[in-house]
Amino acid sequence: MSSRRAPWTRMTTPFRDISRRAVISAGIIVWVMVVAAWWIISHTNVVPAMFLPSPEKVGAAGVRLLSDGSLIVHTLASLEVVMLGFAISSIVAIPVGLWMGSYRAVQAVLEPLVNFVRYLPVTAFVPLLILWIGIGIQQRVSVIILGTFFQQVVMIADSARAVPRDLVNAAYTLGTKRSKVVWHVIFPAALPEILDTLRVTLGWAWSYLVVAELVAASSGLGYITIKAMRGFQVDVIFMAIATIGVLGLLSDLFFRFLRARVAPWAHR
Amino acid sequence: MTELSASSPVEPAPIALFPRQHRPLGTPARLAIEHVTLRYGGPDGTLAVDDVSIDVEQNEFCVIVGPSGCGKSSLLYLAAGLTELTSGDIRVDGHLVSEPGPDRGMVFQGYTLFPWLTVRQNVEYGPKRKGIGKAERRAIAERFLAEVGLGQFADVFPSQLSGGMKQRVALARALANDPSVLFMDEPFGALDSQTRGTMQKLLLRVWEHTQKTVLFVTHDIDEAILLGDRVVVMTARPGRIKAEIKVDFARPRAMDLVLEPEFIALKRHILGLLHDEIDEEH
Ligand SMILES: Nc1ncnc2c1ncn2[C@@H]1O[C@H](COP(=O)(O)OP(=O)(O)O)[C@@H](O)[C@H]1O
Ligand SMILES: [Mg+2]
Numbered sequence: 001m002s003s004r005r006a007p008w009t010r011m012t013t014p015f016r017d018i019s020r021r022a023v024i025s026a027g028i029i030v031w032v033m034v035v036a037a038w039w040i041i042s043h044t045n046v047v048p049a050m051f052l053p054s055p056e057k058v059g060a061a062g063v064r065l066l067s068d069g070s071l072i073v074h075t076l077a078s079l080e081v082v083m084l085g086f087a088i089s090s091i092v093a094i095p096v097g098l099w100m101g102s103y104r105a106v107q108a109v110l111e112p113l114v115n116f117v118r119y120l121p122v123t124a125f126v127p128l129l130i131l132w133i134g135i136g137i138q139q140r141v142s143v144i145i146l147g148t149f150f151q152q153v154v155m156i157a158d159s160a161r162a163v164p165r166d167l168v169n170a171a172y173t174l175g176t177k178r179s180k181v182v183w184h185v186i187f188p189a190a191l192p193e194i195l196d197t198l199r200v201t202l203g204w205a206w207s208y209l210v211v212a213e214l215v216a217a218s219s220g221l222g223y224i225t226i227k228a229m230r231g232f233q234v235d236v237i238f239m240a241i242a243t244i245g246v247l248g249l250l251s252d253l254f255f256r257f258l259r260a261r262v263a264p265w266a267h268r
Numbered sequence: 269m270t271e272l273s274a275s276s277p278v279e280p281a282p283i284a285l286f287p288r289q290h291r292p293l294g295t296p297a298r299l300a301i302e303h304v305t306l307r308y309g310g311p312d313g314t315l316a317v318d319d320v321s322i323d324v325e326q327n328e329f330c331v332i333v334g335p336s337g338c339g340k341s342s343l344l345y346l347a348a349g350l351t352e353l354t355s356g357d358i359r360v361d362g363h364l365v366s367e368p369g370p371d372r373g374m375v376f377q378g379y380t381l382f383p384w385l386t387v388r389q390n391v392e393y394g395p396k397r398k399g400i401g402k403a404e405r406r407a408i409a410e411r412f413l414a415e416v417g418l419g420q421f422a423d424v425f426p427s428q429l430s431g432g433m434k435q436r437v438a439l440a441r442a443l444a445n446d447p448s449v450l451f452m453d454e455p456f457g458a459l460d461s462q463t464r465g466t467m468q469k470l471l472l473r474v475w476e477h478t479q480k481t482v483l484f485v486t487h488d489i490d491e492a493i494l495l496g497d498r499v500v501v502m503t504a505r506p507g508r509i510k511a512e513i514k515v516d517f518a519r520p521r522a523m524d525l526v527l528e529p530e531f532i533a534l535k536r537h538i539l540g541l542l543h544d545e546i547d548e549e550h
Pocket of ligand 2: 340341342377453454
């Protein structure tokens, strides 16, 4: 029946699936249109080339930075910062979030504090962190942790709190000890949502990276952006931004893959 | 309290399946609910269960019927130790219980299978918590999945099962733990009437095999009479016991029992008791 429906009806029906081919073509078309618009604008000199380099120039910059190896070096430097900060933050946030969502007492202690800190602007802490721990990698990693940890705790606590009560009750009637319920029931029940939280916050970690590297760094994608700004190399700035975008996209895909592997029962 | 005995409408079964032994004087009932009261939310809160006492004997299938919202679920949760009672005692084989434990299994009204475990792992969950070894656990799961007719679904996740199948696995999971008492809180309430009939038939058969002590809650009178050895009728909120009715139909029971005049007479009697309650409310 669905195949006989006009594609237009399907496209305009909420939650209705469209064909795989349509999905892929839509994705390609929108990219072609964006790049074409960019190409036209940069070649008609509506915007001076100094501010908007053409797609070819950005591509050339990419090739140049790749061939002298600096793009790889700076990407790895950024990757190290993001992965370290994100891993440390997640490893602590998962148990803390689960406790906060499971135990009212932990919630009472932590929630007022966490909800205050998570609305503080991370950027404002950068000068303070430089004063406290200098301009080494620790400072950049700290910025990432500060930006992601409190958000992760709140979101993970919410998913723990959303676990159906009767799932826990069923576990009790099957002999689960009170001290083991978080580990045996609440954690696995919340796992798909926890993985979604990690996926979303990893995206945020990438945006905090630039904040961390703009101010105090001697390597990384944020650092080459700043250096390029000083030398009016707009093409390099574009290149660095695009690289971060691609890395973000890859980490998103990685977490989707991980979720499908680790939580196959919650397949979407 | 009224007493009414329905005589057996069919030939007496050749062998009495479970001769209900009279408990020797002085020995405790399998499950004793003694003057249990529950008030939600402090001294001024809702009185949900008011001074209820029920003894359930070993191998007895006891059914509670009552209007919706009368405190049936609350009573089961109290007996299972999942809710703290305001006053009264719950005893299993004479031992006071105050928290949930594997000696009191439960099949819930909603679906409570662990979604991250396969059907087999769900059934093995209780034995695993008890520390039973892998091979034996697997054998237990095999046995109870076969009992509920789902052996071939052992390796799928619960999300792939229909509602009726989920409740069958929930039953297998509770039985695999070999509880002293099995609570069932309107386990078929969310199912369509055809599936419900299938489930009742299955439960009758499983119960006849396993000889569990069951306390079953429903608001469906047919279901209560069909399944139970005894039907306890509760009043509208706050839940009190209005009547206890012995159901003497021979076992094994068949689904067409509901067409027998004796069955209908019993149903009319219980319906009358319940209607009093509903009329009083309005
Ligand atoms: N957690 C709760 N807090 C306050 N009131 C409750 C709670 N659970 C149930 N109740 C109330 O207690 C009464 C009995 O509920 P319940 O035991 O679920 O009835 P039944 O299972 O017979 O439909 C209802 O009036 C319900 O609103
Ligand atoms: Mg109920």
